[in-house]
Each structure stands twice: as C-alpha cells, then as structure tokens.
Amino acid sequence: MTSLSEKTWYEVEEMKNKKVIIPIGSIEQHGPHLPLCTDSLLVERIAEEVGERTDCLVTPTICFGISEEHMDFKGTLTLSQDSFKGMVFDICTSLQRHGFSRQYIINYHGGNKKYLIELIPKIKEMGIDVSLHRVLGRLGKFDHAGEVETSLMFYLFPERVRKDKIERFQYKIPEGNGWRTKDYSETGVIGDAIDASAGRGKQYFDKIVNELVDEIQNDQYR
Ligand SMILES: [Zn+2]
Structure with a gap:
C-alpha cells in the first residue's frame, strides 16, 4: 500500500527515507461525456501504479489546478496562481x-505546468530534491477529452463515461498561449473521442506508467 494518507503516523515514522510522489490534476470541463474530475482520477490511478512499482509513497492527489482556459464551461474550478x-x-x-x-x-x-516550472526552484531552495514529471505530454498529441483521455477513461473508469454523448465533435487545435477553449470547441472537446477504446487506453496507460517508472528508477526527468 503506497498511500501516505492511509498510514498511521507510527507507520510513517518507519519510512523516513522513502521517496514520495505528489500527483496533481484539475477540476475542469471535459466535454459532454467525461466528468470534471477526469484529470484528477487519471493521475491518481497512474501515481498509484507508479508508486507500487517504484516503492514510493503517494500523497493524496492535489485535485485543483489552474484551469482559467476552461472557465467558460460550467463547473470548472480554478485556483489563482498564488493559491496553487x-x-x-x-x-x-x-x-x-x-x-x-x-x-x-x-x-x-x-495548464499547471508553467506555474510548476516557476515554483520548482523555490522548492529546491528549501533543500528539497524535487522533479517534475508530465503525463499526456509524452504521447505527442494534443488531447482534451478526445481520443486519448476518453480511451484512458474507458480503460480505467468505464462506468464514468457517458457513452451515448460521444460523437464526432468539431474542434480546432489551439495555438500559442493564453487561449480559451471556447474559441476552439463548442463542446469543450479538443480531439476525436469517437475513436477512443479501452484497448487504446491500456496502451497509453502502460506507456505512461512504464516511462514514469523508468524516470523514477533512474532518477531522471523529462
Ligand atoms: Zn483532461
């Protein structure tokens, strides 16, 4: 069991030299077919698997992030950069x-990445050896509630996908910085969710987890 918060303090005291994973997600719109907590659910599951395989403790997921670009869609919760x-x-x-x-x-x-990159030197100044690891960025395609995320959800949390809401969504891929999702997609989906499958989700999950395990075991980051 890797979950830090499930342990007692006596158990934690015996683990002083363990390495720790901190998963970070978001609460933001994911189109008509995926829940707002999609990023947080997926990163939690990925971190649990990586934690098991690398013998790291895993903190509770930081489920709130910086999601200003999705605030035109109901239910999205965003933090200010200072809070985050x-x-x-x-x-x-x-x-x-x-x-x-x-x-x-x-x-x-x-959307959290820029702020984490700014923050890392300040954490290091405290004598902490911290590194930042990405998830979807390593798959080489932009996806928001599209084929990649919908496939991951079909594989890991199929009961949470509103399958009857999936269609060939119209979208454009955003360019540059400071974009707002509504300018690129009416539904909030950026990607081809209709092509998603649990089989593809398993391939993505295995690739993400294997690469993260590798980075942690070799103490590198990308
Ligand atoms: Zn997402």
Whole structure:
C-alpha cells in the first residue's frame, strides 16, 4: 500500500527515507461525456501504479489546478496562481519536515505546468530534491477529452463515461498561449473521442506508467 494518507503516523515514522510522489490534476470541463474530475482520477490511478512499482509513497492527489482556459464551461474550478503555488509548496515542505526530501511531482494538467516550472526552484531552495514529471505530454498529441483521455477513461473508469454523448465533435487545435477553449470547441472537446477504446487506453496507460517508472528508477526527468 503506497498511500501516505492511509498510514498511521507510527507507520510513517518507519519510512523516513522513502521517496514520495505528489500527483496533481484539475477540476475542469471535459466535454459532454467525461466528468470534471477526469484529470484528477487519471493521475491518481497512474501515481498509484507508479508508486507500487517504484516503492514510493503517494500523497493524496492535489485535485485543483489552474484551469482559467476552461472557465467558460460550467463547473470548472480554478485556483489563482498564488493559491496553487502556495498549496504545492506547503505540501512539499511538510513532507520535507518529516524527512521526505526526494519528491516527484506528477502533473497531469497542462495548464499547471508553467506555474510548476516557476515554483520548482523555490522548492529546491528549501533543500528539497524535487522533479517534475508530465503525463499526456509524452504521447505527442494534443488531447482534451478526445481520443486519448476518453480511451484512458474507458480503460480505467468505464462506468464514468457517458457513452451515448460521444460523437464526432468539431474542434480546432489551439495555438500559442493564453487561449480559451471556447474559441476552439463548442463542446469543450479538443480531439476525436469517437475513436477512443479501452484497448487504446491500456496502451497509453502502460506507456505512461512504464516511462514514469523508468524516470523514477533512474532518477531522471523529462
Ligand atoms: Zn483532461
């Protein structure tokens, strides 16, 4: 069992030198067929698997991120960058105070990335050896509730997919920075969800997990 929060403090005390994974997701719209918590569900499952295979502890998922680009769609929750950075910083330094100074942030949501890159040097200044690891970025295609994410959800959480809402959604791939999803897609989907399958989801999941295990075992990051 890798979950930090499921342990007692006595159990944690015996684990001082363990490495720790901090998964980060988002609560943001994922079209008509996937729930708002998609990023957080997926990163949690990925982190659990990576934690098992690398003997790392895994903190609870930071389920809120910076999702301003999706705020035109109902239900999306976004943090200010100060709140987001403050929360990540406080969790990293709390872990360090208990002796966990090798930390791996697995960030799922692309909108968080810029702020995490800005924050990492400040965490390192505290004497923490932290590295940032991406999830979907390594698959080489842009996807938001499209073929990749819908496939992952079909594979890992099929009961949460509204299958009857999937169609050939119209979209454009956003370019540059500061884009808003509504300018590229009326439904909020950017990608071909209709091509999704559990089989593809398994392939993506295995690739993501295998590469993350490799990075952590070799203490590298990409
Ligand atoms: Zn997503």
